Amino acid sequence: MKVLIIEDDVEAAAFIVKGFREAGHAPSYAADGETGLEYAMSDDFDVLVVDRMLPKRDGLSIIAALREQGKQTPALILSALGEVDDRVAGLRAGGDDYLPKPYAFSELLARAEVLARRTTPGEAQTTYQVGDLELDRLSHTVKRSGEDIPLQPREFRLLEFLMKNAGQVVTRTMLLEKVWDYHFDPQTNVIDVHISRLRSKIDKGQDKPLIQTVRGAGYVLRDTA
């Protein structure tokens, strides 16, 4: 995927660029707001990673300018502010996700990848299928190898998010955000326990486990076949 990083901290930018390259992506880099906006306008990127405070032009105004020009490239905002309402301000300006500094690179990578995959906003898929696992959003049913698996509502939402982003690493913070709508960092292993419960219902007794743990990052639901 083509990712544009607009970040004025050279060291942080170099770290991010290196990380994206190692993950098999094609990162570009701009050190100030004006250049960043120019790049973003002239090329088709899959995702933008925009620092909020930049020389010449701040991150939110870049995104607002892009949206005004009809550019819908998903944008992830990085911010050192991290105030409760900064997230709201960022998302209101047209940002698609928000990550307060300091962050772990694995978190940034996972979020950027999820954003890039989201081609059209508001796509409403009613069923998901990964391997022999099926999820029907309308009838609220989950089947593995054609066999019904009863799930709690919360487990259903957890699985739905994993299946929607199948093949994609999702972090614990993302899960807490999407499934519980809380944006704090789950300090304890609460999310892991939820995943292990879900796993025991989905993968128990199966020779091909679908939910996998990605060390130091999060989880991925993937058909390993």
Add this chain to the structure above:
Amino acid sequence: MSSATRLRPFRTTAFKLAAGYLVVFGLFALGLIGYLVFETSSVIVRDVDQRLTTDARRLGQHYQRAGINGLFAAMQESAQRPGNRIYALLTPDGVEVINSVGLLPDGVWDEAGLARFAYKQIGPDGHERDSRAIVRVFELPDGFRVLIGLDIGQSDVIRQAIGRAAMVSMVLLALLAVLGWFYVNKRVLKRLDGISQSTARIMDGHLSERIAVMGTGDEFDRLADQLNVMLDRLERLMNGLKEVSDNIAHDLRTPLTRMRNQMEDALRQPPDNATDRAALENALGEAERLMATFQALLTIARVEAGGRRHTLSQTDLGQVLTDVMELYEPVAEDQGVSLTFKPASEVVMATVNRELVGLAAANLVDNALKYGAGEGGTIELSLSKATNVAVLMVTDNGPGIPNGDRGRVKDRFVRLDKSRTADGSGLGLALVEAVAAFHDGALDLGDAEPGLRATLTLPLGSPEASS
């Protein structure tokens, strides 16, 4: 007191107020007295006129009955009676055949009707004295002129009395103004001066100094109360800041040193991929814990700074607690702890920051799981509604917190577990306390006998406050 703040009597508000009031009330008193004088004399004139008219009617009857001679006789008789009546009769030739008072001023006969004049009255002892009179002159058909009148020397006495009263009251007024000035100066300005002295001392660094409250309940007490509340908050923030820097120095140094030692140790060893990786992973874990601690500290600082009222919205607290219970239920089950939620009998809506309240509830449950309930223990969340407040309770049946430590555990980095083997930053309760303060609520730690009962009280707030 420095010379810059010393009171200059004529530039003070008290002086200006007193002077202003003196002028306003002086003008008002003058107007009132003028009006009184005017009203009094017009009342007197009306009264006199009425009496003169009655007298004239009486004399008129004599005239009609017995002609000029009858009138003459009646007037002659009336003029000899003692009193302040004035009678005079003028013949067509201009001879005053009757005059009860002596010398009448010139021209008094010229015009018929009501007139007032000053004249010389000859008293019974033969002395002249100045007097004033109101008279009415009638012209008879046969050329005679009749003057009847009333000496009103007395009405001037009334006027003088009013004038004297006015003088006295003006003096009293001035005296009162001066007294008022002194009073305001003493009571009001002294207190204002006290407030500025206290603030000056506070600015000098005496942060625990407070403004004296007299207990009179007046506006100065209210002002002092408000200022003291503000100062309390300021002091808390300042102390918080100091505490944070102290704690960062003390508590973060340990993991940083540990991390540094591990790295140093790894570098001293001969290069070996597996050991190096293990050391790096250790260091990364240490760094992540440090970052989490920083994150928690920053969150506390931001929440304590407050002032983001616009992040509040109408929130179903029962839903928040249900979410938190669902979030922690599997962890609790894994630890063999029963986690239950006892909802309120009705829906409890409050104007709060949902994110923060959720975070606080999660912290309380997390705390109860870490330090409270052990294997086989119970944690009960409950929600109830009291007058204008929502009461969130997290009760465990663990060892609880000794009474003396309950205030302390709310401070940052305080962990009663001295060995510090349990993970956690020691910031959980400090964060809950900050969330409580953010909402003008309170966190109370009590004894559940056995166990700890953490009670978070949140004002329901007004729905209009949300946006």
